[in-house]
Amino acid sequence: MSNKTSLTTSTDRTTQFTTADLGRIMTLTLPQVGMDRMTAPRVEETLSCSALTAHY
Amino acid sequence: MSNWERVTLLFANGARPLAQKDALSFADLLRANRFPPSMFQAYEVPGDGSLRPVPISHTLDAIPETSNVILQCMRNTDADLVPPALTTFAHTDRPVAAMYDLKYAEKDSLHGVHLVDDDQLREMVFDKIADFLHEHRVEFPLVAGISGGGDSSSIVQGLRRYATARDLPANQVLCFTVVLDPLWRGSAAERARELCEGHGFGHRVLYPEDIAALLGMSTTPQALWSEIRSTYGPDSSHFFGTWLLNLVGRALNKEIGGSSLLMGYNREDVMAELLFCLMNGRRPLPYPKRRTGEVDCFMPVWDVPKVLLDSCYPQVSEVNYSERIDSTAPRRSSIYYQAHALDAIVPQMSLSLMTGVRTLMDSLNGWEELEAIDGTPLLHTGHGSPEDRAALVELLARHFPDWSVSEPDPQ
Missing domain, CATH: 3.40.50.620 (HUPs)
Known part of the structure; x- marks a missing residue:
């Protein structure tokens, strides 16, 4: 149900998701959604290892 | 009457207004009341004795006007541990910041917010x-x-x-x-x-x-x-x-x-x-x-x-x-x-x-x-691949002639 004042917007893409997809979404971790690196590993491992998340 | 349009969120790459009140979901409101949304189940209460679970992401607009809403805490959480109001300690008459002093171990503790100035x-x-x-x-x-x-x-x-x-x-x-x-x-x-x-x-x-x-x-x-x-x-x-x-x-x-x-x-x-x-x-x-x-x-x-x-x-x-x-x-x-x-x-x-x-x-x-890369002031954690590391070291070494980095294998 679409709600014009809502912060979220409805989508008609729900048919793209299988039950298996949704099950996977339920238990996703941050590294699995890209937080497995800060930048290109070759850059972070050598350049920023004084502070991996680059504090300057 | 509060007017949230007076408040602007400012970021390094742009500005944004706060969400309007009507757009706030039950989850948003729980967070505003210092409760984690994942600890609650929302129910629509039509008034006929039934309870209908609804997503915590719903706003009130998604609930019929004739129904009420219950946000049920799913744990045996003692509500008194999270008092609805905090005690404010104003240590100055020109505060710039707030320090929260919240307690979690005992009931009837004093939960305070300390207002302090830059001095x-x-x-x-x-x-x-x-x-x-x-x-x-x-x-x-x-x-x-x-x-x-x-x-x-x-x-x-x-x-x-x-x-x-x-x-x-x-x-x-x-x-x-x-x-x-x-x-x-x-x-x-x-x-x-x-x-x-x-x-x-x-x-x-x-x-x-x-x-x-x-x-x-x-x-x-x-x-x-x-x-x-x-x-x-x-x-x-x-x-x-x-x-x-x-x-x-x-x-x-x-x-x-x-x-x-x-x-x-x-x-x-x-x-x-x-x-x-x-x-x-x-x-x-x-x-x-x-x-x-x-x-x-x-x-x-x-x-x-x-x-x-x-x-x-x-x-x-x-x-x-x-x-x-x-x-x-x-x-x-x-x-x-x-x-x-x-x-x-x-x-x-x-x-x-x-x-x-x-x-x-x-x-x-x-x-x-951290492991040192010989001949250079470089350090690495060992998580990257040796080949990628060598390529980066080679790039850097072109700018630092005093480093004694071994020549890459011509093969």
């Missing part, structure tokens, strides 16, 4: 820094990286307090600020110079030619940055900047015969890095003292929230924000958001985790160790 914050933070330096027996001569922002401004004052208390010579402290557009603007250096003045500390501003001379470069920092940017992308700026500061700090220490480098990493800086390591199953890098090469890096404000550090110098911090570069490496941006989010409802969460992990790592000898 009071400076006193607290300077004392903290002096105590830290004393606890770690930090020796002179030493080098301190000063950005001109709130984080490092207090470092200077705390250092002065420490030097005075122990009768250590102020002229054995060398503060430095780097100027390298667009990462570090010249105006920040002027602010840093003003902050360091009058304390008897040395303060050196390093322009690109100074950096090149100090580090023995055959080219310029701009040329190096240009090559790194074109090879690894603009988001590598943050990591290049971090690396360069560390190299400069270490080289300055070598010049003055010191072995200690002070950096203004704050609570959420350290937590962000710890989060990244832990969520990826990696050993954390040591804090609040970390050896890089021949120098110990100390983080005297590692346990102080950034907002309180910045509130020590409100005007300086506001100017610093307006000068931030637009490029934000998305993952870096994200990890800081995640680190700050940890303290959103329970303000002591990140520091509690950090102190616990520190104790654990000390007892297990579990810290990550």
